[in-house]
Amino acid sequence: MQHLDPEVLSLFALDEPVDAGSISHLRSCPECAAEYAALRRAVNAVRTTPDASSLESPGPNVWEGIHRKLGLSDAVASDPLGPANAEPAEPQPATGSNNVSWLRWPVTWLAAAAAAVVITTGVVVAVNQTVAPVPLASARLEPLEQFSATGSATVTEAGDGTRTIEVQLDKTEARGYQEVWLIAPDLSRLVSLGIMNSSSGRFDVPAGLDLSGYPIVDISDEPLDGNPAHSSVSIVRGTLSS
Numbered sequence: 001m002q003h004l005d006p007e008v009l010s011l012f013a014l015d016e017p018v019d020a021g022s023i024s025h026l027r028s029c030p031e032c033a034a035e036y037a038a039l040r041r042a043v044n045a046v047r048t049t050p051d052a053s054s055l056e057s058p059g060p061n062v063w064e065g066i067h068r069k070l071g072l073s074d075a076v077a078s079d080p081l082g083p084a085n086a087e088p089a090e091p092q093p094a095t096g097s098n099n100v101s102w103l104r105w106p107v108t109w110l111a112a113a114a115a116a117v118v119i120t121t122g123v124v125v126a127v128n129q130t131v132a133p134v135p136l137a138s139a140r141l142e143p144l145e146q147f148s149a150t151g152s153a154t155v156t157e158a159g160d161g162t163r164t165i166e167v168q169l170d171k172t173e174a175r176g177y178q179e180v181w182l183i184a185p186d187l188s189r190l191v192s193l194g195i196m197n198s199s200s201g202r203f204d205v206p207a208g209l210d211l212s213g214y215p216i217v218d219i220s221d222e223p224l225d226g227n228p229a230h231s232s233v234s235i236v237r238g239t240l241s242s
Contacts (some may be wrong), residue, residue: 003025003029003031003032004022004025004026004029004032005237006035009032009035009036009039009160009202010039012026012036012234013036013039013040013043014043018193020185021224024104028120034102037183056075063078063079063080064079064212074087081111081150085127090133094161095220102218106108118236126171132159133157133164134158135154135155135156136155136156136157136158136163136211136242137151137154137155137211137215137240137241138152138153138154138155138236138240138241139152139154139193139215139217139240139241140152141153141167141169141219141236141237141238142236142237142238143235143236144235144236144237144241145233145234145236147236148171148173149169149170149171149173149235149236150169150236151167151169151170151171151219151236152167152168152238153165153166153167153168153217153238154166154241155211156203162204162207163204163205164202164205165178165182165193165202165203165205165217166200166201166203167196167201167202167203167217167219168200169199169200169219169235169236172198172199172201173221173234173235174181174221174222174230175221176198176221176222176223176224177195177221177222177224178195178196178197178199178219178220178221178222178235179192179194179195179196179219179220179222179230179232180192180193180194180195180196180203180217180218180219181193181216181217181220182205182209182211182214182216182217182218183214183217183218184213184214185215185216186218187216189213189214190214190218190230191206191209191214192228195204196219198227211240215239215240215241216237216238216239216240217219217237217238217239217240218230218234218236218237219234219235219236219237220232220233220234220235221233221234
């Protein structure tokens, strides 16, 4: 199906006269009707005089960035809100075919708003890529004694230096509750990272803690006895390595 030319749709949205064939097509074509409805909403929004008394005009650098991002021509290089392009204090509504000219700057700023979204999204993506966590070490967790669960532990470091450890198990076997620990190689010192209520969890590694001094990841089965010490019953255990 041959769709209506965008210019015809724009004129129709501006209440300009169009041929009967175009009107008939618009009534039978959902795609053109949807495009017309979107254009009509833009026209209605532009024709509504907003209260701009509390709005602050953007500086010329904003338009420069938008102009550069969109690759616009030199004909629209000047800031449309700058002194040279300032609108009259009391603009009069245009009639007839002049409506196209009247709509030009608002449409430009609609495109500018879209460009601003693209630019912002790009910045957010770039920032997220910059601060993506960096893997530091990982461990394979193997079952102890009467348990059969297995899993893994991975330590990552964020851009601000904070470290987290993510623990994954293939099942939970605690009779009480699971607690995650970092333990010294000789098992003489240990640090609790927190309770893991499911088969996975993410925990903050204390700032300043030397992981080489606490390389063992241990998940214990803790009874509900109010004792904060390790129960001496470990479900899985593994040693971190980079």
